[in-house]
Amino acid sequence: MDDRLARATLMRVAEPGDTVMGRLVALRGPQTAITQIRAGIADPELVRWFATVHHRPTGSQRPRPPSSPDERRARVTTRLDRMITTWAARLETADAARDLTDGERVGARLVTPGDPEWPTQLDDLGDGRPHALWLHGDADLRFSCLRSVAVVGSRAATPYGTHVAAEFGAGLGGRGWGVVSGGAYGIDGAAHRGALACGAVTVVVLACGADVAYPSAHQQLFAAVRAHGVLVSECPLGAHPTRLRFLVRNRLIAALTRGTLVVEAAVRSGALNTAGHAVTLNRHLAAVPGPVTSDTSAGCHRLIRQGRATCVTTPEEMIELVGAMGADLAPEPRGPVLPRDLLDPQTRRVLEAVPARAGAGPATLAVAAGVDLETVLSCVGYLAAAGYIERVSKGWRLRVHRPAGD
Amino acid sequence: MDDRLARATLMRVAEPGDTVMGRLVALRGPQTAITQIRAGIADPELVRWFATVHHRPTGSQRPRPPSSPDERRARVTTRLDRMITTWAARLETADAARDLTDGERVGARLVTPGDPEWPTQLDDLGDGRPHALWLHGDADLRFSCLRSVAVVGSRAATPYGTHVAAEFGAGLGGRGWGVVSGGAYGIDGAAHRGALACGAVTVVVLACGADVAYPSAHQQLFAAVRAHGVLVSECPLGAHPTRLRFLVRNRLIAALTRGTLVVEAAVRSGALNTAGHAVTLNRHLAAVPGPVTSDTSAGCHRLIRQGRATCVTTPEEMIELVGAMGADLAPEPRGPVLPRDLLDPQTRRVLEAVPARAGAGPATLAVAAGVDLETVLSCVGYLAAAGYIERVSKGWRLRVHRPAGD
Numbered sequence: 001m002d003d004r005l006a007r008a009t010l011m012r013v014a015e016p017g018d019t020v021m022g023r024l025v026a027l028r029g030p031q032t033a034i035t036q037i038r039a040g041i042a043d044p045e046l047v048r049w050f051a052t053v054h055h056r057p058t059g060s061q062r063p064r065p066p067s068s069p070d071e072r073r074a075r076v077t078t079r080l081d082r083m084i085t086t087w088a089a090r091l092e093t094a095d096a097a098r099d100l101t102d103g104e105r106v107g108a109r110l111v112t113p114g115d116p117e118w119p120t121q122l123d124d125l126g127d128g129r130p131h132a133l134w135l136h137g138d139a140d141l142r143f144s145c146l147r148s149v150a151v152v153g154s155r156a157a158t159p160y161g162t163h164v165a166a167e168f169g170a171g172l173g174g175r176g177w178g179v180v181s182g183g184a185y186g187i188d189g190a191a192h193r194g195a196l197a198c199g200a201v202t203v204v205v206l207a208c209g210a211d212v213a214y215p216s217a218h219q220q221l222f223a224a225v226r227a228h229g230v231l232v233s234e235c236p237l238g239a240h241p242t243r244l245r246f247l248v249r250n251r252l253i254a255a256l257t258r259g260t261l262v263v264e265a266a267v268r269s270g271a272l273n274t275a276g277h278a279v280t281l282n283r284h285l286a287a288v289p290g291p292v293t294s295d296t297s298a299g300c301h302r303l304i305r306q307g308r309a310t311c312v313t314t315p316e317e318m319i320e321l322v323g324a325m326g327a328d329l330a331p332e333p334r335g336p337v338l339p340r341d342l343l344d345p346q347t348r349r350v351l352e353a354v355p356a357r358a359g360a361g362p363a364t365l366a367v368a369a370g371v372d373l374e375t376v377l378s379c380v381g382y383l384a385a386a387g388y389i390e391r392v393s394k395g396w397r398l399r400v401h402r403p404a405g406d
Numbered sequence: 407m408d409d410r411l412a413r414a415t416l417m418r419v420a421e422p423g424d425t426v427m428g429r430l431v432a433l434r435g436p437q438t439a440i441t442q443i444r445a446g447i448a449d450p451e452l453v454r455w456f457a458t459v460h461h462r463p464t465g466s467q468r469p470r471p472p473s474s475p476d477e478r479r480a481r482v483t484t485r486l487d488r489m490i491t492t493w494a495a496r497l498e499t500a501d502a503a504r505d506l507t508d509g510e511r512v513g514a515r516l517v518t519p520g521d522p523e524w525p526t527q528l529d530d531l532g533d534g535r536p537h538a539l540w541l542h543g544d545a546d547l548r549f550s551c552l553r554s555v556a557v558v559g560s561r562a563a564t565p566y567g568t569h570v571a572a573e574f575g576a577g578l579g580g581r582g583w584g585v586v587s588g589g590a591y592g593i594d595g596a597a598h599r600g601a602l603a604c605g606a607v608t609v610v611v612l613a614c615g616a617d618v619a620y621p622s623a624h625q626q627l628f629a630a631v632r633a634h635g636v637l638v639s640e641c642p643l644g645a646h647p648t649r650l651r652f653l654v655r656n657r658l659i660a661a662l663t664r665g666t667l668v669v670e671a672a673v674r675s676g677a678l679n680t681a682g683h684a685v686t687l688n689r690h691l692a693a694v695p696g697p698v699t700s701d702t703s704a705g706c707h708r709l710i711r712q713g714r715a716t717c718v719t720t721p722e723e724m725i726e727l728v729g730a731m732g733a734d735l736a737p738e739p740r741g742p743v744l745p746r747d748l749l750d751p752q753t754r755r756v757l758e759a760v761p762a763r764a765g766a767g768p769a770t771l772a773v774a775a776g777v778d779l780e781t782v783l784s785c786v787g788y789l790a791a792a793g794y795i796e797r798v799s800k801g802w803r804l805r806v807h808r809p810a811g812d
Binding site for chain 2 (some may be wrong): 015082085090094234242244288290292294301311348349353361367396
C-alpha cells in the first residue's frame with residue numbers, strides 16, 4: 001500500500017485532528033501505522049508519549065489521579081487500546097482505492113504532504129496536521145494561500161455584517177490577497193462572494209466531504225468557487241458535517257492563512273473558535289467593530305477589549321497587519337483641510353472677533369480678540385483679501401459668502 | 407482689591423487658558439499681576455521663564471532661530487510687551503465689581519481656588535488652570551466631579567450615537583457617576599439628557615458666559631441642568647463662544663473628570679481635542695466603537711487602533727476603567743449555556759452520529775462516532791434519558807422535540 005493510499009485510508013480511520021493518530025503517523029509513517037492498527041498493536045513509543053502527555057479526549061473532565069504507577073500504566077493502555085479498537089473497526093469498512101477512483105470521478109484530487117500543492121504552513125499544526133486533503137477546484141491551494149486572510153463570522157449575520165464581509169472579501173481580493181473561509185451562511189458566504197465578485201481567488205474549507213455541498217443552499221456558490229478557487233476538505237468523501245468537525249475544521253482555516261479577521265461574532269460563536277486557533281498558531285488576529293447595540297458584534301468587541309484582536313476597519317488596515325512590514329501600510333484616515341485652518345492662530349482670533357452684522361473698528365477688535373492694534377490691522381487686510389470679512393461704514397464685519405469653515 | 411475681585415478681573419483681562427498670565431499669577435498672585443499690568447511692567451521672573459520655555463502663541467509656526475542672544479532677548483521682551491499691552495487694554499474696560507453683582511442677579515456664583523467647592527483636580531492644568539469659575543446650578547461642582555466621567559462626541563451625531571450617548575448618560579448616572587460634557591448638540595446633549603432622565607447629576611462646561619445659553623436651542627436643557635446639576639464657565643459673564651474658547655474649554659471637561667469617553671467622532675472632531683487633553687492630563691480615555699461604514703465612528707476607531715483609547719461598549723465597562731481597581735469590575739459578556747454543551751465530548755460525538763429518521767444500531771454508531779461499543783451503550787442510555795434520542799425498530803434516532811441545541 002503506497003503513501004497516498006495509506007493516507008487516504010487514515011482519513012477514514014481517524015477523526016480529523018486526532019492528535020494520537022497524528023503522533024503515531026509522525027512516529028511510524030502511515031503504512032506502518034495501519035499495519036499496527038490492523039494487528040491491534042499499541043506502539044511502545046506511542047504508549048510512552050501518551051503516558052507523558054497525560055493525553056485525554058479533548059475537553060473531557062480530568063479523571064481522579066491514579067492511585068499507583070501500575071494503575072496509571074493500566075489506565076493509559078486501556079485508553080489507548082480502546083482507540084486502537086475504534087480505529088480497527090473503521091479500518092475494516094475503509095476502502096481507500098475506491099475513494100481515489102470516486103474522487104477522480106467527481107473531479108476532486110487528493111493532496112498529501114510533500115506534493116507541490118501541499119500548503120506547508122499546515123505543519124504548524126504538529127500532530128494535528130491533516131493526513132491529506134481533498135481539493136476540488138481550478139486554483140492551486142498552496143499558491144492561493146501564500147498571501148491569504150481568513151474572513152470568518154456568524155452564520156446569523158446582520159445586513160451590516162454581510163455588507164462589511166463582502167466589502168472585505170472584494171477589498172482583499174482586489175489587492176491580490178486570497179480570501180479563505182468556511183463557506184457557511186452569513187459572513188463566510190458574503191466574504192467568498194465579495195472575493196468572487198472582483199475575480200479574486202477564494203478558498204472554502206469544508207467540514208464535510210469535498211463532494212458534499214453543505215449548506216446545500218450554497219450549491220451555486222461552491223460551483224463558482226470550484227471555477228475560480230478551490231474547495232478543501234480533510235474529511236473522507238461523502239462525510240457529513242458534525243459539530244466536532246466544524247470546530248476541528250476551523251483550525252485549518254486559521255493555519256492556512258497569515259491572519260484571521262472576525263467580521264461579526266456573538267460572544268458564543270464558532271468564529272471565536274477559529275480566532276482561538278489563529279492565536280494558538282501565532283497568526284494575526286483582527287476583528288471588525290460594530291454597533292455596541294448589536295449582539296453579533298459583542299464577540300468582536302470582546303476580542304478587541306482583551307487585546308487579543310486588532311481593531312480593523314478597512315481591507316487596507318487588514319493588509320497592513322498581515323502584510324510585509326512597511327510594504328503594506330494603510331493610509332491614516334484624515335479629514336479635509338479647511339481654509340480656516342490655514343489661518344495662523346492670531347489671524348483666526350481676529351476673525352473670531354469680527355461681528356456678523358454691525359461692523360467693528362480695529363481698536364474694538366484688538367480688545368475683543370486680545371491682540372494688539374498692529375496685529376489687527378495686518379490681519380484684517382489679509383482676511384478681507386481672503387474674502388472672510390468686508391469693510392462697512394462702522395468698520396469690519398463677516399462676509400455672507402465667506403469660504404466654508406467647519 | 408481682594409483675591410476674588412482680582413480673579414474676576416483676570417477673567418476679563420486674559421483669554422481662558424492663557425498660560426503666560428497663568429504663570430504671572432502663579433508667581434505674583436492675582437492682585438500684584440493686575441498692578442504690574444496696569445503699570446505696564448514686565449515681571450523679570452516672568453521674562454526669564456518666558457525666554458526659557460521659548461513661549462510661542464499656540465500652534466503658530468516656529469520662528470527662525472534668533473541670530474544673537476541680544477536679538478533673542480529683544481524678541482522675547484517685544485512679544486511679552488505686546489501681551490501686556492493687550493491685557494492692559496482689556497483691563498481698562500474690565501469691571502469685576504459689576505460682574506459680581508451681575509452674577510448674583512442672574513443666580514451665578516464665582517468659585518475661586520481655595521473655596522470648598524473648587525475642584526482641586528483642576529490644579530493638574532498647571533499654568534493653564536482657570537483663575538476662577540462661574541457656576542450656575544444647585545449641585546456642588548466639587549462633589550459632582552469626584553466620581554465623574556466626560557461623555558463627548560460629534561455635534562453631527564447619528565441616531566446610533568445619540569442613542570448610545572443617552573444610554574451611557576443614564577447608565578453612568580444610575581450607578582452614581584456624574585456625567586460631564588459640553589452641552590452641545592448631538593452626543594453632549596444626549597449624554598446630559600440621559601443623566602437627567604435617571605435623576606443623576608450632570609455638569610455642563612460652557613465655552614461662553616454662564617449667563618449665555620449656547621446653543622440657544624438648549625435653553626430648556628440648561629434650565630434642567632441648573633435644577634439638577636451645574637453649569638460651569640471660565641469665561642466672563644456675557645462672553646460669546648469662539649472656536650478657540652471651545653478648544654480651551656475642552657481641557658476643563660477632561661480635567662474635571664476621571665476619564666473621557668468619546669461616543670462618536672469623525673477623524674476631525676472637537677471631541678478628539680478633548681481626548682487629547684485627557685491623555686495629556688493622564689486621565690483615562692475610552693471610545694465607543696460603531697459601524698465601520700459610519701464616518702462619525704472613524705475617530706473612535708482610530709483612537710482604539712492607536713491604542714490611545716480603550717474600547718468600551720457598556721457603562722459598566724467605563725466604570726471598570728475609571729473606577730477603583732477591583733471594586734468596579736464589569737461583568738464579562740457571556741452567551742447562554744446550552745444543554746448540549748453539558749454533554750461530555752464522547753456523548754456528544756455519539757449524539758452527532760445518531761441519524762435523524764432511519765435509526766441505527768450501537769455497532770453502526772460506534773464506527774460512525776469513532777468510539778467503542780461500551781461507550782456507545784452507556785451514552786445512548788444517557789441520551790435517551792436526557793430526551794435527545796429515542797429507540798426505534800432499527801435502533802436509535804434523534805427525537806423530534808429534543809432540547810434546543812445551538
